[in-house]
Amino acid sequence: MNQETLTNCPICTSTHFSTHLVCKDYLISQSDFTIQVCNQCGFRFTNPRPDSASIGAYYQSADYVSHNDSGGGLINKVYRLVRQYTLQQKLKLINSLQTKPGKVLDVGCGTGLFLETCQKGGWSINGVEPDANARTVATSRLKIQIKADIDQVVDGEFDLLTMWHVLEHVPDLTETLKKLRSRVRVGGTLLIAVPNSDSLDAHHFQNYWAAYDVPRHLSHFTPPTLKKLVNEGGFIFKEMHPMYFDAFYISMLSTKYRDGRTNWLESIYQGLRSNIRARRTGNYSSLIYVFQKL
Known part of the structure; x- marks a missing residue:
């Protein structure tokens, strides 16, 4: 593997970083990867990380659920x-973000289930998915041509752009935000x-913690770092x-990684505990951020 x-x-x-954690890749390689934290802004990122020629191998698993519609065990x-x-x-x-269904582009659409839901809801759909197998499934399901790369999307007048658990996989954050901004209309929404x-x-x-998911997750966001990144990309947080x-x-996945099997009782308890605490702090396990193009 090249890093x-x-x-x-x-x-x-x-240029000043500290080590945040060292985490194992439990899905593919069983190798350790370091997550560093920026001493200035607090952003956390996997560093070093596989280069663009090597990263694809870390997605080749039947347990990688967003690229498969079957398999992957009980969880x-x-x-x-x-x-x-x-x-x-x-x-x-x-x-709720639009007065009526419009044009949506889902970046990293996987096998197309979200776009299928949008299609049935009256939205005009478009998708981008770099994984060839998932793209084939999505194209067959939706009966539209799913693009392999956002550069292949020429339309710049989308009402809504969505990225569902995708931005953490993106190697060049600033460049990606520029491309997203150029493809949504003024006043349009980035989710x-x-x-x-x-x-x-x-x-x-x-x-x-399974959501570190190294090395597939290159970035490990918190609300302040995600808002800072996207605001500087020409969007306003809503x-x-x-x-x-x-x-x-x-x-569930975290107890499995730690103990070798899922501790269902602890998983339910920790999930409840996290959600209850987040009602006060806002720090839910995963968050959906809504931005508007300036």
Whole structure:
């Protein structure tokens, strides 16, 4: 594997970092990866990390749920049961942001389930998915051509851009925000969902917290660092929404990584504890951020 090392913080360009945690890749390689924290702005990122030629190998697993519609064990069966409900909640959210359904571009659309839900809800849909297998499934499901890269999307008048647990995988954050901004209309909406490494479940599980997911997750956002990044990309922050089920799903995976098997009782307890604490702090396990293009 070839690695690359960042010498500047991707958000504030500082050159002064400290070690936040050392985490293991439990999905593929069983190798350790370091998460560093910027001493100036607090942004956390995997460093060093696999380069662009090497990173693809770390996604080749039947347990990687966003690229597969079947398989992945009991935890992912539970995930898929809940997913039908959460898809409807996502549709409800995006409908609340518009007076009527418009044009949506889902970046990192996986196998196309969210776009299918939007399509049925009256939205005009478009998608980007770099993984070839997932892209094939999405194209077949939606009967539209899913693009492999956002550079292939020429339309710049989308009402809504969505990234559901995608931005944490992106190697060049600033360049990606520029591309997103150029593809949404003035006044249009950018919706980003990412894990929150300041959640109570993250603090509880530490290096076993499954949402670190190194090295696939290159960035490990908190509300201040995500808002700073996107605001500087030409968007204004509007509102934030919790993803309640993520605390339970991540706790299930985290106990499995720590103990070798899922501790269902602890997972439910820690998921509840995280969500209850977050009602006061806002630090849910995963958060949906809504931004508007200036």
